[in-house]
Amino acid sequence: MMPTHCFLAFLLSFYLPGVEETRPDPESLKPQRVHFQSRNFHNILHWQPGHACSSNSSIYSVQYKMYGQQQWKNKENCQSIQKFFCDLTNETSDIYEPYYGRVRMTSAGIHSGWSMTKRFTPLWETKLDSPVLNVTRVNGSLLVILHAPYFPYRNPKGKNSLMENYYELVYRVFMINNSLRKEDKVYEGVEKVIEIEAITPHSFYCVAAEIYQPMLDRRSQRSKERCVLIP
């Protein structure tokens, strides 16, 4: 029943502007809250069904473009889909560039208008997950091994090929003394294996890390603390 209802509502609202107060207008068929959610530079387009009719037969199609381009491109895997999200990570692959995405609903062969995101720049919007770390004792030092969140492989044109440099990210490692309630930053840089020297025997060391975006002074959540006892 719903598709027919939608169809009629759409037709009525389209051809009889006078009934707009009682019937959903094409505007309300459009997907709502179309926006990018970006984590670790994975950029996923999300939306919600329009106010008017969200039936099981509603399908969605997604397009995207870089700001300044005239043509919208179809996202291949997100044509006539029933879900409310679409992965545009590969299509929005230059983190410094502004992009747009848009979605429309189709029900019973009738298309809604397009709903567009605001301008989206991955560099500015993305949220970083914390790194995971392993700490081991090697002779008189602590060896900290960081496992960064998975960043999509980008083609850094002309930039340093080291991923962290392209993303302009650094790791920060902290040594935490829980009994003294103090912490020291012991490392900041792009390396993922860090040796901390000058540790004293018979003591307990806790280490945590975060990812830092110096350009915007943003940091990820702190990682879980890893503690080791030095015998």
Add this chain to the structure above:
Amino acid sequence: MAALQKSAYSYLMGTLAASYFLLMTLWVQEGAAVPVGSHCRLDKSNFQQPYINNRTFMLANEASMADNNTDVRLIGENLYHGVNISERCYLMKQVLNFTLEEVLFPQQDKFQPYMQEVVPFFARLNNMLRQCHSKSDAQQIQRNVQELQDTVRKLGESGEIKVIGELNLLFIYLKDACI
């Protein structure tokens, strides 16, 4: 060529090293002898101030929401069309200058409080590039900048909003071209 190919590896390496040294010397000397154009540089530290970087992005973000024209972009790859990589900073200086004179100064009351912080930042960069001149014939650069200016003027008020919405791009392009 054949003689070169047959020559000993060490000889080849020696020649390469000598050429490299010669090139470096020439390059350094040219830099010293031709100061024109050598001022087209900005220190990296200018782009490492997170507070102002954030403000610039916030301002651009806010203005971009008032810009419905997604087809027209002012600061992008086509600005560099036909322009040598070494001339990009000079080009961006021109764009920066235009942005300040014709958009940011006249529109200073808008988009507060960001504007009052971001405008002096770009004005400072503009000042630092005062001595930056083009090394060669700058016709192509003028053409590209002119095109941007024409677009902004043609769009009028919404062109100015577009400029403000692209301040993050201006920031990134200046950073890439001038450091």
